[in-house]
Amino acid sequence: MSSQEPHTHSHAHGHAPAAPVSRHLRKVIAAVLIPFAAAVVVGLAVLWPGGAPAHKPSGVGFDQPTEQATVLKVDKVNCADVNAEQQPQPTPPPGQQPGGGSTTGKDCDQVTIKVTTGENAGRTFQTVVTPDASRHYTTGQDVVVAYSPNAPKDLQYSVSDVDRSFPMWVLAGIFALAVVAVGRLRGVLALVALLASFGVLTLFILPAILQGSNPLVVAVVGGSAIMLIALYMCHGLTARTSVAVLGTLASLLLIGLLGSVFIGWALLTGNTDDTTGLVHGLYPDIEIRGLLLAGIIIGSLGVLDDVTVTQTAAVWELKEANPSAGWRTLYSAAMRIGRDHIASVVNTLVLAYAGAALPLLLLFSIAQSDVGTVATSEVVAEEIVRTLVGSIGLVASVPLTTLLAAMVVSADRKGHSAAAPGAEPDAGSSAPGAADGFGARQSAARGRSGRRGSRGRRRKQ
Template sequence: MSKHLRKVIAAILIPFSAAVVVGLVVLWPGGAPPHQRTGVGFDRQTQQATVTTVTSVSCQVGAGGQAPIGDPSATGGAPAAQEAKKGPCKKATVRVDTGKDKGRTFTELVQPDQTRQLHQGDKVVVAYEPKAPKELQYAVTDLDRKFPMALLAGIFAVAVVVVGRLRGVMALVALAVSFLVLTLFILPAVLQGSNPLLVAVVGSSAIMLIALYMCHGLSARTSVAVLGTLVSLLLIGVLGSQFIGWAALTGNTDDSTGLIHGLYPSIDMSGLLLAGVIIGSLGVLDDVTVTQTSAVWELHEANPSMGWRGLYRAGIRIGRDHIASVVNTLVLAYAGAALPLLLLFSIAQSGVGTVATSELVAEEIVRTLVGSIGLVASVPVTTLLAALVVSADRPAPGTAAPVGAQPVTASGGRGRRRKR
C-alpha cells in the first residue's frame, strides 16, 4: 500500500508543479501598471536628505515668519505662556542629497511635543511636491533607517549560517527567492488586475516548492511535507473564502487599503484579504509539516519494525505538543501585528462583542482562526501521509536484525530482545 501511495504522491505533485509553472507564465505581470501620483502616503515622490544644523527658536514664529503649523496660539487655542512650558521649538536646516535639487537646503520647524525630533547629522527622507510653492516643496517625512535595518539583517544572516551551516545558507537563498516571487510576481500581478486569490495560490505554491525542496532536498520526506502543506493550504483557502463571504468582509478598512482601492478600483479587496490569509499561513505551515514528517522518519529509523499505525500514534503524540505551540505562536504573531487594534478593546465605549465583530477587528479574528484551523489539520494529515510512506521501508517479517543491534520499543527506548 505504501509503495502505491508513493506513486500516488508523485502523480499528484508532478502535475501540480507543472501547473504552478504554467500559472507563473500565464499570470506573470511584467511590472506594476503605471498611475498618476497622488502625493499621499507612500505614493509621494521622496529624496534622501541630511539635517545640517538645528537651532532653538520661538514657537510663535516659523521659519518663514509665519506661525508654525499646529501652533495653538495661531488658532485661538492655548496661550503662548502654556506653550513655552513645553520648551522652545527647533528650526532644522535640511540639505537634499539626491535628485535634481541635490545640494538645495530648506528649513523645518519642529514642535517640542512632536514624537519625531530632529538632530544635527540625522539622515532623513523628504517628500517632494513639485506643484507647491518653492519654499514648501520639500518636507521631512521620516528618518532614514537603511543602516540599522541592514545591520540587523546581517546579524540575522550570520546567525542562520553559523547555526544552520549549509542548511542555513540554503534557507537564506530560499528566503531571497520567496521575496523575489512576492515582489516580482504576486504584488505586480494583483496590481495589474489578476484575481488575487489565484495569484496568491500560484505564488504561494511556487514559494512552497522552491523553499522546501531547496532546503530539504528532493526526497520522499520532502514530498510528504509538500503534500501536507498543499492539503492544509487548500483547507485554509476554502474556509477563508466561505467565512470572509459570510462575514461580509470587504478588505477595505484603513487608509492603506483605501488608497489602493482608489488607485486601482479593479482590485478585488476581499480577494486580496483572502490572499493575505493564505500567504501569511504558509510560513508556519512549512514549519509544522516539515517537523512532523521528520519526526515520523526519525521514529522509523529508531524502530524500523514499527508499522504505520504505530508510527502514526507516536507521531501524533509529538504533533499534539506542536499544535499547542504553533497555534499560540500564530495568534501572538497576529496580535503583535495588530496591537493597535487590540487597544480598541480597552478604550472603546461599546461592548467587547461590538468591537470584536466590527470589520476592522473581525478581519484579524477571521485571519487568525482560519490559519489556526489549517495548522491544526496539517498535523494529522502530514503525520498519516508520512507514516504510510515511510512504512514502505519496514523490514519484511522474518528478516534478521543486524548482529548486536538492540530492538527499540514503541516509545523510543531500548529493550531486551524477546524470545519467540
C-alpha cells in the first residue's frame, strides 16, 4: 500500500487520471473520438477559406482605411474666429457628440496632427475640437486617423480614435504573467491554447463565413477544433479529458438544436445593430440568422469547457478518495458539486448580459417601457434567446458529463484490481444520495459480515 501512496498523490495534484486506464476503455474512447477528430480535420480542409474575400472599400465607417498619427501641437483659438469654410470639419470619434450649446466667446482646441504611416506619411492636417466635446487631445498623443482618398485633399484625414495599443499590450502582458505565475506549466499551455483558439477564429471561422459558407457548419467545425486543441493541450491526452470532450460535444449539439428552434420560432433576424447591417451590406451572401446561431455556439464553448472539465475532475478525485465507490455514489456526490456550479454559472451569464446591455436597458427605462415590451423587442429578445439557450446547454452539461464520467471511471477501475487492493464491488451504491462520508454506508453494511473473516485471518497469522 505504501508504494502506491506517492503515485496517488502525484495524480491528485497533476490533474491526471486517478489510475491507469484499461486497454479496453482506451479502445472504446478512441473508437468514439478518433472518427470525430477526423471529421473535424476533414471539415477544416473542405471549408478552409484561404483568407477573407476582397471587396471594394466603401470609405464609410469601419470600412475606411486607417493610419497611425501623432498630435504635434494644440493651440487655443477663439471658436468664433474659426472659419468653417477654410478649416476642415472635425470628424468626431465614435460616441463623441458635439455640444448643443453656443461656442461663441469660448476657446476651441486647434489640433495639428501628423500622419506617421501609409503612403502619405509626414503629411499634417488640422482639426478643431470644441470645449463641449467629450474627447480632447494633448501634444505627443498617438491617434488613429481615417483616410478618405476620394475626399478633397484637406479633408482626406480625420481623427477616428485614440491609439490604445500600449496600455492594451501592457494589460495583456500582466495577464500572461499572472497566468504563468499561478498556473506554471499549465498556465503556459493555457496561453498557447488561447493563441491557437484565436488562430482558428481569425484564420478559419471569420474568413469562411465571409466566403459564404454556412455559419452554423463553420461554427460547429471551428468550435470543435478549438475544443479539441484547448482541452487536450491544457489537460493532457487522458481518459478524463476525453470524457470532458464528449460532454462538451453533446452539450454543444443541444445548444445548436435549441438555438435553431427558438431563433426560427421567435422570428429573429439577427440584424439588430449597425455592425451587423454593415457586414451584411458588404457581404450580402452571409446568412445573418445563421451568424446569430454560430455566435451562440461559440460564445457557449468557453464556459462549457470549464463546467465539463470541473465535473469530470470532481468524479475522478472522488473515485481516488474512495476506490470502492460505484458509479451511482460517484454521480450523487459529484452532482452536489455540480449544483453549486450551475447556480454560479447561470447567475454569471445573466449579470454579464445585463452589464453589457446596460445602456440599452437605460434607454428602455427612460422610455418607461414595461418589462414585456422590452423583453419581446428583437434587440433584447435576441440576447435573451442567446443567454437562455446557452444556459440550458450549460445546465444540461452538468448531469450529462457527471454521469458519463462516473460510468467511465467505474468501468475503468473494475479492470484494475491493483488500483484498489481488497476493494469489493459497490453493491450498496445504488442507494441515491450516499452518505456524506462518501462510501460510509457501503463500508458499514459490509462491516459486520467481514469481522468474522478478519478475526479468522488474524488467528491464522
